[in-house]
Amino acid sequence: QSRKKHGRKKSVVEFSKVHPDKLPTVILVGRPNVGKSALFNRLIRRREALVYNTPDDHVTRDIREGIAKLGDLRFRVLDSAGLEMAASSGSILDRTAEMTGNVIARSQFAIFLIDVRDGLHPMDLEVGKWLRKHAPGVRTILAMNKSESLDDHRGYLTSAAGEAHKLGYGDPIAISAETGLGMVDLYESLLPLLEEYMLNAIDDKASEGSEFINAEESKLPLQLAIVGRPNVGKSTLLNALLQQDRVLVGPEVGLTRDSVRAQFQYQGRTIFLVDTAGWLQRSHQEKGPSSLSVMQSRKSLMRAHVIALVLDAEEIVNARSSMKHAEVVIARRAVEEGRSLVVIVNKMDLLRGNQKLYEKVIKAVPEEIQTVIPQVTGIPVVFVSALEGRGRTGVMRQVVSAYEKWCLRLSTARLNRWLRKVMSRHSWKDQASQPKIKYFTQVKARPPTFVAFISGKTHLSDTDIRFLTKSLKEDFDMGGIPIRIMQRCVP
Ligand code: GDP
Ligand code: GDP
Numbered sequence: 001q002s003r004k005k006h007g008r009k010k011s012v013v014e015f016s017k018v019h020p021d022k023l024p025t026v027i028l029v030g031r032p033n034v035g036k037s038a039l040f041n042r043l044i045r046r047r048e049a050l051v052y053n054t055p056d057d058h059v060t061r062d063i064r065e066g067i068a069k070l071g072d073l074r075f076r077v078l079d080s081a082g083l084e085m086a087a088s089s090g091s092i093l094d095r096t097a098e099m100t101g102n103v104i105a106r107s108q109f110a111i112f113l114i115d116v117r118d119g120l121h122p123m124d125l126e127v128g129k130w131l132r133k134h135a136p137g138v139r140t141i142l143a144m145n146k147s148e149s150l151d152d153h154r155g156y157l158t159s160a161a162g163e164a165h166k167l168g169y170g171d172p173i174a175i176s177a178e179t180g181l182g183m184v185d186l187y188e189s190l191l192p193l194l195e196e197y198m199l200n201a202i203d204d205k206a207s208e209g210s211e212f213i214n215a216e217e218s219k220l221p222l223q224l225a226i227v228g229r230p231n232v233g234k235s236t237l238l239n240a241l242l243q244q245d246r247v248l249v250g251p252e253v254g255l256t257r258d259s260v261r262a263q264f265q266y267q268g269r270t271i272f273l274v275d276t277a278g279w280l281q282r283s284h285q286e287k288g289p290s291s292l293s294v295m296q297s298r299k300s301l302m303r304a305h306v307i308a309l310v311l312d313a314e315e316i317v318n319a320r321s322s323m324k325h326a327e328v329v330i331a332r333r334a335v336e337e338g339r340s341l342v343v344i345v346n347k348m349d350l351l352r353g354n355q356k357l358y359e360k361v362i363k364a365v366p367e368e369i370q371t372v373i374p375q376v377t378g379i380p381v382v383f384v385s386a387l388e389g390r391g392r393t394g395v396m397r398q399v400v401s402a403y404e405k406w407c408l409r410l411s412t413a414r415l416n417r418w419l420r421k422v423m424s425r426h427s428w429k430d431q432a433s434q435p436k437i438k439y440f441t442q443v444k445a446r447p448p449t450f451v452a453f454i455s456g457k458t459h460l461s462d463t464d465i466r467f468l469t470k471s472l473k474e475d476f477d478m479g480g481i482p483i484r485i486m487q488r489c490v491p
Contacts, residue, residue: 378479
């Protein structure tokens with residue numbers, strides 16, 4: 001119950017962008033009158049349903065097919081109501097099975113419905129047996145329909161669930177096709193299955209290039225934000241970066257005029273300077289981020305791919321810590337928002353005469369960043385003098401490198417080869433504590449986001465996630481950028 005309060009889960013696959021032909025197929029099965037058609041209608045809502053006639057010697061059996069929409073999930077749904085799998089005689093006819101074979105063969109998943117008011121009906125057992133025999137590869141979710149009628153009898157529902165468990169299809173979910181009860185549970189049961197299916201399918205297509213794998217991403221214009229407190233040298237650095245390439249940006253770039261200050265070219269790449277001016281000043285003046293400035297800063301940060309946080313070397317020398325509160329806030333937020341962070345220590349020219357101070361700053365800043373953002377190791381730090389015009393190359397090299405890592409895509413084949421090695425490298429306390437990762441895949445870049453599909457009842461602990469994150473960073477040179485790993489448990 002509390003899980004549902006903590007925000008809705010979201011699919012990592014954009015089902016709404018998948019061509020209908022490529023969607024997974026879910027067949028609704030169950031004895032007559034359990035509510036297959038009612039559920040079908042709810043899932044397809046007002047969408048068109050195709051009706052197939054499957055002629056038979058005795059009757060014409062209709063199979064309806066439609067595109068189901070459940071939250072952000074999309075799938076093809078087949079209503080087998082017309083198949084009468086559990087024939088009226090109470091036994092399942094082989095001939096029916098044969099006919100159904102075609103339909104079942106096209107389905108990867110099934111929702112097996114029972115009527116909760118009737119308890120376990122002998123015909124439910126028949127349907128279960130039938131499914132196991134004729135559709136062994138079809139992964140099945142058991143659903144107790146008409147549960148709204150038992151809503152006030154919690155004990156009753158639990159005992160019904162216990163009984164339904166005997167069908168051998170795991171724990172049932174309680175739904176009501178009529179009222180919509182339990183659709184969140186249905187969503188959460190289907191989510192990992194359908195995601196895994198899609199990600200497998202995508203991966204098969206990866207070499208041919210699919211709508212999900214965009215190798216050109218890193219060639220897209222890089223959106224850079226230069227942020228920092230007043231007087232650290234942002235404007236001076238900006239001018240150094242722009243050099244003579246300053247171009248005024250019109251509205252045609254797809255960003256609003258006031259969100260991009262300028263653009264320039266660096267090694268054949270277009271860099272947009274995203275304007276974040278003002279917001280840090282504001283939060284600084286107000287002594288700590290007020291809710292308004294935090295919201296604005298968040299928006300500005302989200303516009304940028306790479307955040308260059310500028311610090312003042314002279315201030316660092318005079319202060320006890322390298323970073324002021326406002327700077328820590330931005331650095332953390334940049335990482336939380338999944339942006340790439342590059343720290344620039346400016347005004348290094350002022351320390352030139354003093355080797356000791358120089359060395360102190362060079363050592364202290366990376367250490368402090370590591371302390372305030374322990375979750376991301378290796379955030380790049382560049383030491384420059386914007387006033388002397390030095391640092392353009394140093395800054396841009398780090399910015400581009402951070403961006404490229406942020407855009408990185410790793411193929412599933414490569415990741416799973418890597419996973420096998422890395423899992424054996426890790427010393428698990430015992431065999432039982434080792435999570436069984438069936439499949440590990442990158443679902444998104446910018447920032448790199450991975451999903452681990454875990455089989456059975458195991459799950460990844462925070463330590464496991466940290467271990468995988470660290471290993472990914474080391475083995476694929478992704479230091480300094482935020483990496484996300486999600487997990488999905490599949491039966
Ligand atoms: P099918 O033969 O499995 O396709 O079942 P139907 O969808 O035709 O439903 C059979 C009967 O059960 C109909 O009278 C539906 O109105 C009713 N029904 C379906 N779902 C529910 C539900 O969630 N709650 C209740 N109370 N009745 C339902
Ligand atoms: P902003 O408020 O962050 O945009 O800072 P500015 O770029 O306006 O610079 C503030 C002051 O610091 C100006 O007087 C600059 O000349 C000076 N400044 C900027 N960069 C450097 C640098 O690398 N070395 C030195 N010594 N002064 C600098």
